[in-house]
Amino acid sequence: APKDLGPADRMRRSLIPSLLEARRFNESRLNPVIELFEMARVYLPVEGALPGEPCTLGIVSGGDYFQVKGIVEQLVDALRPEGQLAVLPLRLELFDADKSCELQVGGRRIGYLGAVSPDALKRFGLRTQTTCAELDLDTLAGLAQLNPRHCPPSPYPSIARDLNLVVAEAVR
Numbered sequence: 001a002p003k004d005l006g007p008a009d010r011m012r013r014s015l016i017p018s019l020l021e022a023r024r025f026n027e028s029r030l031n032p033v034i035e036l037f038e039m040a041r042v043y044l045p046v047e048g049a050l051p052g053e054p055c056t057l058g059i060v061s062g063g064d065y066f067q068v069k070g071i072v073e074q075l076v077d078a079l080r081p082e083g084q085l086a087v088l089p090l091r092l093e094l095f096d097a098d099k100s101c102e103l104q105v106g107g108r109r110i111g112y113l114g115a116v117s118p119d120a121l122k123r124f125g126l127r128t129q130t131t132c133a134e135l136d137l138d139t140l141a142g143l144a145q146l147n148p149r150h151c152p153p154s155p156y157p158s159i160a161r162d163l164n165l166v167v168a169e170a171v172r
Contacts, residue, residue, distance in 0.1 A: 011043035011051070012040075012042050012043065013042055013043060013044060013045075014042060014058070014134060015038050015040060015042060015056055015057075015058025015134060016058055016060065016094070016132050016134055017124075018038070019036050019037075019038055019058050019059075019060040019132070020060060020116070020124045020126065020130070020132070021124065022036055022060070023036060023060050023124075023126060023130060024124055024125045024126055027126060027127055027128065033062065034060075034062055035060075035061050035062065035063075036059070036060045036061075037057060037058060037059045037060070038057075038058045039055065039056070039057050039058075039137065040055075040056060040058075041053045041054065041055055041056065042054060042056045054136050054137070054138045054139070055136075055137040055138050056111075056134055056135065056136060056137060057111075057133075057134070057135045057137050058132070058133075058134050059071075059132065059133040059134070059135075060130060060131075060132050061130070061131050061132075061133075062128055062129060062130065062131075063131055064115065064129065064131060065096075065099040065113070065114070065115040065131050067131070068113060068131040068132075068133055069087075069101075069113055071133075072085065072103060072111075072113060072133055072135070073085050075135075075140075076105055076110075076140075079140060079143065079144040079145070079146070080105060080106075080143050080144060080145050082145075083105045083106055083143060084105070085103060085104070085105055086103070086104040086105070086107075087101035087102070087103060087104075087113075088101060088102040088104060089101065089102075090102040090112055090114070092112070092114060093117075093120070094114065094116060094117065094120045094132070095114030095115060095116060095117055095120070095132075096114065096115045096116070096117045096118075097117075099114060099115035099131075100112070100113065100114030100115065101113055101114070103133075103135070105140075105143055106143060108139055108143065109136070109139070110135055110136055110139050110140055110143070111133060111134045111135035111136055112133070112134055113131070113132070113133040114131070114132055114133075115129070115130070115131045116129075116130040116131065116132060
């Protein structure tokens with residue numbers, strides 16, 4: 001999990017701060033439902049080398065911790081049905097200590113999840129409950145076991161529009 005959730009004028013180590021800023025903007029416009037995500041690369045330091053650049057999915061939701069955890073569980077189940085999502089304790093200054101965790105599948109870290117703490121809500125200028133998750137898509141893609149499924153088309157396809165034409169009897 002990133003230690004620095006710093007300003008947006010640098011290469012980002014996390015997608016969460018910019019998503020929280022977008023959420024604050026939407027709250028200020030009184031949007032009733034604010035569910036945001038972003039897929040982008042983050043830049044993580046690697047000692048003595050260029051930064052790692054994993055493709056990452058950031059999620060910011062008005063849903064509670066367990067709703068967002070359920071969404072992540074469904075995603076993992078769809079990609080790797082026999083893989084089980086494990087949650088390990090994680091403490092980040094941004095999250096509530098009781099509602100935050102590191103997410104793993106098969107012993108591999110895929111990301112983290114947490115409910116934003118009241119102090120962090122104030123820091124970002126947010127008024128409503130917010131839950132965040134950040135998932136490493138490169139790791140998830142490596143774990144995915146995708147089996148193509150063939151579904152034959154229905155012999156009775158649905159009709160979207162019925163068209164009738166009236167012409168003279170002599171027209172073939």
